Amino acid sequence: MADNLSGTAENLALDWILGTGTPTRPTAPLRVALVTANGTDASAGTEVTGGSYARKNLSTAAAVNGATSNSADLVWTGMPAATVVGVEVWDSAGTPVRLWYGPLAASRTVLAGDELRIPAGSLTFSLS
Numbered sequence: 001m002a003d004n005l006s007g008t009a010e011n012l013a014l015d016w017i018l019g020t021g022t023p024t025r026p027t028a029p030l031r032v033a034l035v036t037a038n039g040t041d042a043s044a045g046t047e048v049t050g051g052s053y054a055r056k057n058l059s060t061a062a063a064v065n066g067a068t069s070n071s072a073d074l075v076w077t078g079m080p081a082a083t084v085v086g087v088e089v090w091d092s093a094g095t096p097v098r099l100w101y102g103p104l105a106a107s108r109t110v111l112a113g114d115e116l117r118i119p120a121g122s123l124t125f126s127l128s
Helices: 007-018
Strands: 031-037 067-069 074-076 082-090 098-110 116-118 124-126
Touching (some): 007 098
Antiparallel strands (some): 031 082, 074 116
């Protein structure tokens, strides 16, 4: 998901790098959401609902050359019937903040009760 920071995350990153404002670090753990319609810089996509679906905690290694990826498999079991077209990354604040978004390389259609897996190293994040 190259450069798919939400508008909020872009402002936080710039304020931190430039030493302006008072950026607040996102509340850990960060969580990955699955969406059936992709969002934009300003608005969230349509998140999957139903079945046993819930956002999954994201773990990553330290960035190298401006990039990193998920360091553990992300696995959703008991999915509702859906076509997943993208992912979003949210923090865990009382009112969660959307930080990153992006489409999957290929949408994934799941049937009720199916499992959806994003293997370690497959969800990449970069700034360029």
